[in-house]
Amino acid sequence: MKRIGVFTSGGDAPGMNAAIRAVVRAGTAQGLEVVGIRRGYQGMIDGDFIELGPRDVANTLQRGGTVLLTARSKEFMTPEGRAKAAQNLRDAGISGVVCIGGDGSYRGALKLVEEHHIPIVGAPGTIDNDLYGTDYTIGFDTAVNTALDAIDRIRDTAASHERVFFIEVMGRHAGFIALEVGIAGGAEVIVLPEDPTSAHMCAQVIEASAGKGKKSSIVVVAEGGYEGGAEALARDVKLCSGIEGRVTVLGHIQRGGSPTAIDRVLASRLGAACVDALLAGASGVAIGEVNDEIRLTPFKEAVEKRKDINRRKYELAKTLAL
Ligand code: ATP
Numbered sequence: 049m050k051r052i053g054v055f056t057s058g059g060d061a062p063g064m065n066a067a068i069r070a071v072v073r074a075g076t077a078q079g080l081e082v083v084g085i086r087r088g089y090q091g092m093i094d095g096d097f098i099e100l101g102p103r104d105v106a107n108t109l110q111r112g113g114t115v116l117l118t119a120r121s122k123e124f125m126t127p128e129g130r131a132k133a134a135q136n137l138r139d140a141g142i143s144g145v146v147c148i149g150g151d152g153s154y155r156g157a158l159k160l161v162e163e164h165h166i167p168i169v170g171a172p173g174t175i176d177n178d179l180y181g182t183d184y185t186i187g188f189d190t191a192v193n194t195a196l197d198a199i200d201r202i203r204d205t206a207a208s209h210e211r212v213f214f215i216e217v218m219g220r221h222a223g224f225i226a227l228e229v230g231i232a233g234g235a236e237v238i239v240l241p242e243d244p245t246s247a248h249m250c251a252q253v254i255e256a257s258a259g260k261g262k263k264s265s266i267v268v269v270a271e272g273g274y275e276g277g278a279e280a281l282a283r284d285v286k287l288c289s290g291i292e293g294r295v296t297v298l299g300h301i302q303r304g305g306s307p308t309a310i311d312r313v314l315a316s317r318l319g320a321a322c323v324d325a326l327l328a329g330a331s332g333v334a335i336g337e338v339n340d341e342i343r344l345t346p347f348k349e350a351v352e353k354r355k356d357i358n359r360r361k362y363e364l365a366k367t368l369a370l
Contacts, residue, residue: 049167051081052326053097053142056114057088057149057156060303061173061187063311064114064148069105070319071146076102078327083142087117088149089124089156092133097140109312112190112304118149124156127163134164143167144326146319148186150174151351154334158347167331170347171318175303178222180353181345182336186318189310191218191302192228198298199233199266206264212254212293214285216278218302219270225302226270227357231365236265238365239273239281242357247274247284253369254291260370267293317342 054071056064068084075082084104086096098104108115123129137145147157147170157168172179175191195217206213217225223240230238236257239245254265269278276283282293307315314337321335321342334350336343 049080049144049327051083051141052144052146052323053083053085053137053140054100054116054146055085055088055091055148056116056118056173057147057153058118058120059150059174060113060118061175061185062112062190062303062305062307063186063315064173065105065108065111066307066312066315067148067171067173067186067319068100068114068116069108070316071323072100072105073102074320074323078323080323083140084116085145087119088121088153089129089133090119090121091117092136093121093123093129095136095140097136110306112306130160130163134160134166137166146171146322146326148173148319150176150185151179154179154347154351158332158351161332161347167326169322169325169330170334170350171315171322172334172336173315175225176219176222177224178355179334179336179350180355181334181338181343181350183338184314186311186315187307188224189314190305190307191225192232193308194302194305195225195229195298196232198296198301199229199235199268202296203233203264203266206266210263212265212267212291214267214269214278214282214293214295216269216271216295216297218298220272222355223270223273223357226268226273227362227365230268231361231368233266233268234368235268235365236262236369237267238362239267239269240357240362241270241272243362244273247281248288250281251285251289251291254285255289257369
């Protein structure tokens, strides 16, 4: 293997640049040429490739987003699109690829491996932390800290005005962000897709909190924790109990920003481990970190198995909301 490609795909996540930089520098250190594939799978189909040397990734470690850009590609979902992408890789002399993205990106990579036998390894780049085979994904820690900063600010207002706030954080299918910021932000209620709560139950907890002398309450709602999100939950809580709450949907601010030290270190380590894995002959595997050790998980397993939230942490959150 002399020449490898690297690309980012799906939703951007803080730390993707640190991962790209690690692939470029660890690859160069091992005598490889590294090619950046722009705009994810779409760039692979369009042949949007750029040579990347160690200096080309200077000053990117601390930047959010992805310097290689990212995209969602419908064309890649077709066998014809994938054949075109594979041919472009071969024509560019690329004999190994690092894919940085979420579960959709892994699914695409798996198809490319199976149909065209191109060695691909993946690094988990998604703020949602919903990938099996790694304790944490690249971008999760930053997203949690960004959301937490917002919650701290909202709590100042909630406490001053003695109000109830419903704060929606990202997480359509997984409540990792909500659970983490809920505990760190001292939420009275955390609403997760893994354990849906009714408006009635939510109202009961808020009322009980008020009964215990709390003058304000924070309800952290994962996008997928309640049908219609925080807006709908606030509306239904009002309908069933009369409790009036303010709603803040944090949305895309959770995606951007400079990655935390934790995300930079994770991304650096996983990016370099991807190069090592390719050179060792690995393909069709996701590289993760489990208990501080590098772990290789087949793409199939990484996308099919579900990583559950830490139920003990969830119980702790309830206990501490006393
Ligand atoms: P995030 O979790 O941040 O949304 P993701 O990697 O899951 O990131 P997706 O939009 O699901 O993001 O996937 C990225 C791209 O991967 C898609 O636009 C598509 O081109 C490709 N892809 C996803 N699923 C498949 C599939 N089953 N077969 C082929 N390609 C796929």
